[in-house]
Structures are given as structure tokens and as C-alpha cells.
Amino acid sequence: MTVIIGLEIHCQLTTRTKLFCGCSTDYRNDPPNTHTCPICLGLPGTLPCLNRKAVEYALRVAKALNCTVLEEAEFARKNYFYPDLPKGFQITMYDRPLAVDGHLEIEADNGTEKRIRITRVHMEEDPGRLVHVGSGDRPRYSLVDYNRSGIPLIEIVTDPDLRSPKEARRFINTLRTTLEYLGVFDGDREGGLRVDANISMERGSRVEVKNISSYKGVEKALTFEITRQRNVIRRGLSVERETRHFLEARGVTTSARSKEEEHDYRYFPEPDLRPLRVREWCDAIVLPELPAARRVRFADSFGVSPSHARTLCGDLKLADFFEEVVVCGDPILAATWVADTLLGEVYYRDMEIARVPAGHFVELLRLLKKKEITDKGGVEVLRAILDQSARGEVPETPATIVARLNLGKAAGDAFGPVIREVVESCPAAVQDFRNGKPEALNYLVGQAMKRTRGRADPKELARMIREAIGGSGVTG
Ligand code: ZN
Ligand code: MN
Numbered sequence: 001m002t003v004i005i006g007l008e009i010h011c012q013l014t015t016r017t018k019l020f021c022g023c024s025t026d027y028r029n030d031p032p033n034t035h036t037c038p039i040c041l042g043l044p045g046t047l048p049c050l051n052r053k054a055v056e057y058a059l060r061v062a063k064a065l066n067c068t069v070l071e072e073a074e075f076a077r078k079n080y081f082y083p084d085l086p087k088g089f090q091i092t093m094y095d096r097p098l099a100v101d102g103h104l105e106i107e108a109d110n111g112t113e114k115r116i117r118i119t120r121v122h123m124e125e126d127p128g129r130l131v132h133v134g135s136g137d138r139p140r141y142s143l144v145d146y147n148r149s150g151i152p153l154i155e156i157v158t159d160p161d162l163r164s165p166k167e168a169r170r171f172i173n174t175l176r177t178t179l180e181y182l183g184v185f186d187g188d189r190e191g192g193l194r195v196d197a198n199i200s201m202e203r204g205s206r207v208e209v210k211n212i213s214s215y216k217g218v219e220k221a222l223t224f225e226i227t228r229q230r231n232v233i234r235r236g237l238s239v240e241r242e243t244r245h246f247l248e249a250r251g252v253t254t255s256a257r258s259k260e261e262e263h264d265y266r267y268f269p270e271p272d273l274r275p276l277r278v279r280e281w282c283d284a285i286v287l288p289e290l291p292a293a294r295r296v297r298f299a300d301s302f303g304v305s306p307s308h309a310r311t312l313c314g315d316l317k318l319a320d321f322f323e324e325v326v327v328c329g330d331p332i333l334a335a336t337w338v339a340d341t342l343l344g345e346v347y348y349r350d351m352e353i354a355r356v357p358a359g360h361f362v363e364l365l366r367l368l369k370k371k372e373i374t375d376k377g378g379v380e381v382l383r384a385i386l387d388q389s390a391r392g393e394v395p396e397t398p399a400t401i402v403a404r405l406n407l408g409k410a411a412g413d414a415f416g417p418v419i420r421e422v423v424e425s426c427p428a429a430v431q432d433f434r435n436g437k438p439e440a441l442n443y444l445v446g447q448a449m450k451r452t453r454g455r456a457d458p459k460e461l462a463r464m465i466r467e468a469i470g471g472s473g474v475t476g
Pocket of ligand 1: 018035037039040041150
């Protein structure tokens with residue numbers, strides 16, 4: 001059964017002020033209802049005043065997503081009554097959105113590039129945030145915080161081109177990266193991105209899953225929903241067309257009892273704002289280098305492998321970090337250490353790349369390049385730097401750490417006694433190797449690595465062990 005998925009993604013734009021008033025958008029560390037004014041509280045008699053920067057940011061997004069900007073876009077009122085929206089309507093765009101008919105290339109499940117069509121891109125205001133107090137499904141009361149009310153949002157709607165939860169997640173990651181490159185979005189901001197997903201089995205009814213608010217949540221919610229729909233079909237029933245909510249904590253979707261139809265919203269053009277004629281403005285915008293172009297540049301000018309280029313450019317800060325440390329003189333070594341080793345270590349520590357001292361990392365790469373330490377020793381040096389950084393200390397230089405931990409790679413001769421010891425203490429493995437089992441050599445090298453505490457180069461050890469035990473017809 002083919003799975004058909006389309007997404008509607010809301011992203012908060014990182015302007016300094018809200019969409020229609022001068023309130024600051026930087027509210028996350030402040031108490032509720034401290035970033036408000038009569039406009040974003042929707043008091044009678046106030047008028048919205050459009051934030052020019054928000055329009056510029058939205059145009060950057062439309063352009064990067066290869067959309068056509070409408071000759072005349074128009075704000076519209078979407079009427080509904082809910083406490084998160086004191087005006088009784090949301091200012092959004094309806095039948096004349098900012099831009100239509102775009103696309104974004106992502107990596108498909110089979111590793112090739114796949115084009116996901118973008119139906120439309122429009123601007124709207126974020127509603128306030130409700131906080132339900134009490135347990136689970138039966139809150140005792142709800143509180144409302146209008147700090148979020150009026151934050152500029154861009155809503156991006158895709159065609160139903162996605163075929164699996166993994167693809168959906170990859171689309172969202174690619175979109176996130178693109179928006180970060182554009183300088184209009186901060187993916188680390190809590191609640192900065194919310195997703196609604198439309199999902200159906202081929203020829204089945206469409207189910208809308210609302211309000212998925214994390215990157216991982218998208219894949220989880222879709223995976224759950226596919227299993228649920230498959231089971232309904234397996235039982236000989238048909239999937240009902242409905243709206244469901246994703247309950248992140250339980251990883252399930254549940255049926256939402258009522259759903260407004262389009263016509264319930266009584267859309268009409270917003271009388272307090274003029275139509276937007278911004279096509280020429282969009283034409284004049286010059287976009288920064290986007291992830292795809294940067295990947296090509298990393299491959300062409302540094303010789304970085306396609307998979308490393310993808311990893312590095314998949315995160316703006318990581319790509320910037322790589323460009324800072326590539327001065328070590330060996331781009332491929334730098335790419336490997338940033339994309340494979342460093343990324344794993346910072347992920348494990350839940351640390352920001354920005355906190356890794358680039359100068360220290362360059363020095364570490366130079367030690368590795370000159371083969372003054374082994375890869376294993378390099379990892380130890382890196383861990384020491386990261387741990388010290390994470391504790392807020394000024395990290396020691398790699399050279400200091402190498403000296404302190406005695407990680408300097410000793411000359412091969414120094415390992416003679418170790419090799420003899422290993423050969424003597426593991427006669428079975430030696431015999432296996434002589435009998436033509438090359439994997440026995442790995443075991444012996446492992447033993448020698450243990451005894452040299454990672455200071456020796458494993459290839460060098462393998463060569464020395466082979467020399468010491470000789471007599472085998474197998475060469476590794
Ligand atoms: Zn305000
Ligand atoms: Mn919306």
C-alpha cells in the first residue's frame with residue numbers, strides 16, 4: 001500500500017519584533033504576558049502595522065523554495081473563537097497567498113535526489129499559547145500566555161509528494177537547514193516549528209494529524225498513523241476522513257471530536273491591511289549560498305566526499321566550523337574529524353558546536369596530520385577539550401594534553417616487548433592466524449593496542465605482529 005503524505009509547516013520567523021506591532025519576539029526567558037500591547041492583545045480600536053522585515057524574510061523563503069510570488073497577495077481574516085486568539089480571528093492569507101508553485105530537493109529513501117513540490121507559502125500571525133493545568137485529558141483549568149501572539153509565521157504547504165515518515169522527516173530537516181541558511185529561522189528555538197500532516201493510504205481517505213511540535217515527533221506520529229490506518233483496512237473497515245491530534249508523550253494520535261470546515265472560518269480580505277505587491281522586491285533579493293551549493297563547493301574546492309559534504313552542510317553551524325578548521329591544511333582529514341568524530345562527541349554531550357574552540361581543533365588536526373598522535377590518541381585529546389569546555393573551563397591546548405596523558409606516538413621499536421608479550425600470551429590466536437584465519441590478527445592487534453594504551457598505530461602493530469609470528473601464507 002502506497003503511503004501518501006503532505007505537510008503544512010509553520011515556522012516562526014526570527015524578526016526582532018512581532019508581525020503587526022513593536023513587541024519584542026524574544027520572550028522565551030520572560031514571564032507570561034510581558035511581551036504584549038493593545039495590538040497583539042487584539043483590543044478594540046487598534047490597527048495592525050505590517051513588519052517590513054517579516055515580509056522580506058518571507059520573500060527570502062519563497063525565493064529559496066523556487067516559488068512564484070503573486071502579483072498581488074492579500075491578508076485575510078480567519079474567524080474562529082478560541083482563547084488563544086483574543087481578536088476572534090487570525091490574520092493570515094487565504095486565496096491570494098504570498099507565493100505558489102515551488103519545490104525543494106531532498107534525499108529520497110533510495111538515496112537519490114527527489115523533488116518535493118511546494119503548493120504555497122503564506123504569512124500569518126501566531127496565536128497565543130494555552131497552558132492546561134491539571135492531569136492529562138482532564139485539565140482543571142487553562143492559562144493563556146499572549147507573549148507568542150503576533151509572532152510572524154511562515155506557513156509552507158507541500159503537495160502530497162512524500163512517501164514515508166522518514167522522507168517527511170528528511171524534508172523537514174532540509175527545510176530547517178535551508179531556512180537557517182537564509183537567516184530567518186532558528187531551529188533550536190523551542191516551539192519554533194509546528195507541523196500538521198495529511199496522510200492517507202492509496203485511494204483511502206485523508207487524515208489530518210495536527211500540531212506535531214518536534215522534529216522527532218513528525219516521524220513518530222506518521223509511523224503510528226500508518227500502522228493505525230493499515231490495521232483499519234486489514235479489518236475490512238475503511239479509514240474515516242477526520243482530524244486527529246498527536247499526543248507526543250504517548251506517541252499516539254487520537255480522534256479530535258469536532259473539526260471546522262473551511263467555510264466555517266468565514267474568510268474575508270483583511271480590511272485593515274493593503275494588498276501586498278512585492279514581486280519586484282522579491283526579484284531584487286539576493287539569496288545567500290544555500291546548502292546544495294555549499295555541498296558542491298565543499299566537494300569541488302576541498303575534495304570532501306559527497307556523504308561528508310551532506311553531513312557538514314546539513315547544519316549551518318557545522319559547515320561554518322568546518323570552514324574555520326580547514327586551515328589545518330588537510331581538508332579531508334578535517335572533514336572526517338568534524339563529520340564523524342566531533343559530531344558524535346558533541347551530540348553525546350548535548351553541546352553546541354559554537355562552544356568547541358576552533359583553534360584547538362586546528363592544532364589537534366595538525367598533530368594528527370604529522371602523525372604525532374594516533375587516531376585513538378586524537379579522540380582522547382578531543383574528549384579532554386570538550387569536557388573542559390563543557391565545564392566552562394578554558395581548555396588546555398592539544399600539545400599540553402598529549403604531554404599530560406603521555407599520548408605521543410612512540411617509535412615502533414619501543415613496542416617490541418609488547419609484541420613479544422602478546423604473541424606469548426595468546427598462542428591460540430597465533431596458531432589460528434598461521435592456519436589461515438586473518439581475523440585472528442585483529443584480535444592480536446587489539447591486545448597490543450590495549451597494552452600500548454592507544455599510543456601505537458594499529459597498522460604498524462599489525463605489521464610488527466605479522467613479522468614476529470611469520471610463517472603464514474595469508475597477508476592482510
Ligand atoms: Zn504587541
Ligand atoms: Mn496556519
